[in-house]
Amino acid sequence: MTMLTEKPVARATASGDRVRARLPWHRVLAVLFVLALAAMPALPTPEFWITLGNYIGLYSLVAIGLVLLTGVGGMTSFGQAAFVGLGAYSTAYLTTQFGLSPWIGLLAGLAVTLCCASLIGAITMRMSGHYLPLATIAWGLSLFYLFGNLEFLGKYDGLTGIPVLSVFGVPLQSGRAMFYAIWCVVLLAMLLSANLLNSRPGRAIRALKGGVTMAESMGVFTGWMKAVVFVLAAMFACISGFLYAHLQRAVNPTPFGLNHGIEYLFMAVVGGVGHVWGAIVGAGVLTILKDMLQGLLPHLLGTAGNFEIIVFGVLMVALLQYAPDGIWNYLARWFPDGPRVYAPDHALPLPMRQKPDAGTLLLDVRNVRKEFGGLVAVNDVSFQVRAGEIVGLIGPNGAGKSTTFNLITGVATLTAGEVRYGDEVISNRPSREIVRRGIGRTFQHVHLLPSMSVLENVALGAHLRGDFAAHGGVAAAMLRLNCEEERKLLFEARTQLERVGLGDRLYDEAGSLALGQQRVLEIARALCADPALLLLDEPAAGLRHLEKQALAALLRKLRGEGMSVLLVEHDMDFVMNLTDRLVVMEFGTRIAEGTPEQVQRDPAVVEAYLGTGDRHGA
CATH class of the missing domain: 3.40.50.300 (P-loop containing nucleotide triphosphate hydrolases)
Incomplete structure (x- = not known):
């Protein structure tokens, strides 16, 4: 193939048509998944399955944050369980000690988490190599022991009597009712995360994994983007803790220690740490597998000893050996899919700087x-x-x-x-x-x-162009308020690729x-x-x-x-x-x-x- 010619436009269009013609299997899967979730509590499903589904949803929410932080942003954290604890203890304390609404407890938890994550992130996100995960272990342990030693939080006994959560006046008293609330939040987190990753700030976050030098040279403020994704992952963990507190109606420090922090990270890695769907798969596989081993091994090996931990570890090593990129990546090979984003055929041009006069x-x-x-x-x-x-x-x-x-x-x-x-x-x-x-x-x-696709790599170069102040933010990206601006950026990327002769490789x-x-x-x-x-x-x-x-x-x-x-x-x-x-x-x-x-x-x-x-x- 000869590059850098003026002939790729027709080939690019044909390539785009071929990609668009592929079956959008991920959308079909999403619809089937939502229908299954909606039907599960309505059918005579065993209560144990509902409980298991609730915990998978809670774990998935934390794992989605780790997908953004670790899988996409390249920053390993073992301390997410501590942020789950902040969300759980905030609502537990305010509702049981002051009789406040759980929703005020949620807002308070998010505010506390925002402050703590911003402070912790400002210190630890500057680290690299093995120092970063070690730092996350340190602050994760610190918050865990803080929960267990504060008198007003009940020390290691924790807090009980947490009220039932109500949505629009409807009390979510049973596990089946909470099932809908938990999974609605998980699906919303998946949608917001997918919107973010397919946007200008999402490309900037993904660029973090490629090294600071390249990202900064494209105009990305890497220090700020690291802090943003760290806080966002902490917020997801906080909401999971809020839901956990009102599901259990009691909290104590045990679920917020380092062991659970490692399990959350394990879920993201096993499922496919670079994909939002991988968080759901990893949470589901590990939760179900762990429960099965806890029920099966005592009958085979006796009740003395925690043999399930040993077998669980061996199975995880084997899984990572044969599917090192995660289960989701392994499954995705069997279902070819189109790209995350497409280049539009037409869009308004981005503003261009005026070139200086020749000889200046x-x-x-x-x-x-x-x-x-x-x-x-x-x-x-x-x-x-x-x-x-x-x-x-x-x-x-x-x-x-x-x-x-x-x-x-x-x-x-x-x-x-x-x-x-x-x-x-x-x-x-x-x-x-x-x-x-x-x-x-x-x-x-x-x-x-x-x-990343050729198109998205090139679009990263336009990171600072267009109405960046209004439409370059994370919130605008998650809520899809930047669609027109994205069209302009992607069209510019396509134009430059056609200019250099790579117009037929947009989605490779x-x-x-x-x-x-x-x-x-x-x-x-x-x-x-x-x-x-x-x-x-x-x-x-x-x-x-x-x-x-x-x-x-x-x-x-x-x-x-x-x-x-x-x-x-x-x-x-x-x-x-x-x-x-x-x-x-x-x-x-x-x-x-x-x-x-x-x-x-x-x-x-x-x-x-x-x-x-x-x-x-x-």
Whole structure:
């Protein structure tokens, strides 16, 4: 397949038709699931099944939050049971000690959880690696022991006499009545979570798993998004605790300890931690399996010892061995489905920034320096890029080219020097602020979200565009108040993909593309940010000859439209035939600058770089 052509529109439409023609089995499953839930309490179902269904629903609500936090956001938490306890104890205390309405108890629980989760999240969400899960264990244990040692909460005996929950004056006195309330909340949480994940902030949350560098370079405020998803997961757990308190009519600290926190995380992982449906499957499988083992093993092995824990652990290890991505992923292979989002055929265009007049000084790099301990990676390098020109940054491997890119885009901090964009100093600003000003970039090593579609990966580049303040929020996304804005973003992503020749791959997973196609995808994502200056780090790597020619034609077209391009590239034929000027680096130092013809004749360049006899290598 030849990319970067002007012919993909018809293929994209055909691809979209093929995808839309697939059976929407997940919707059929959802309808059947809702009908089964509605019928279960109405039929002469054994009371034990109703009780089991109630607990599966309560656990599912917590697991949905963990899907958002761990499976999508990439942040592991063992402490969600503590937030369940906050919801349960808030309503239990206010209703039993002050006779207040349970709904006031719910609001109080949400408020307490919001405060606690915001404080805890602000501290722990900055951690990475094994420190984050260890921190969640620490605060989970702290809240558990707090519940058991506070006198007004009844210490380890807890609180009893919690009143019946009433909805519109109808008391939910029986387990069957509570069944409807619990599962209505679970279904609502599933819908809100699905809406969120298929939106602008949802793509930002999913980008967290791909690393902070890429997400920030697309304009995502990663610290804020981590805090938001952490609080949201805590809120789901709090509501589960509220429902649990009014189902049991009594609370004590036992269900809110570390063991239950581990079980909640296990449910999400076993079911399929990256999928909302996986939370339901995991909660159902683990709850039913645990109950079966508790009833069966005493007859086989005797009553002495908790053998069900041992067998349960062995079965879970086996399950993860044969379905490492979760049960839901394993089941989904048998039912091919369409993408989560589609690119519209038409939409209103997003606003575009006005490009500066040709020849205007756009980027001014002044004596930038970067030291890593005693190593000088970039040694007082200076150069300029003007509007409407293509500048190449070349040099042997290890010359400091990509580090210079990172200094310009805020990925790395300067040791000394200054970077100006237009009339503004952008040195050491966060990447998200630099891209907002009109600098888009690609990466030397491809930074994509392989499990997301090509379309959604590219739409991430438009994160800051459009009416972001009004329609970029999490609440607007969950309530589908951003539909028109989403159409604009997805149409822009489709337009840029067609522009670079990937219009027939809109709904493929990005990880299924060849390396060269992934680099082209990164260019489309950068174009989605509507930059005035485009920084491309080895864009032609992995492309075939005709594809390189098409890429060069695209970059010339962008230059004609007023865009400036700064690129790092090792293919000398590609660079020499494309760029207006070249900046040559060696060992972190600029050794030459000028037109391609001038650089080719420079003795320092010939000796350091071109004199190797291999003008396509390095």
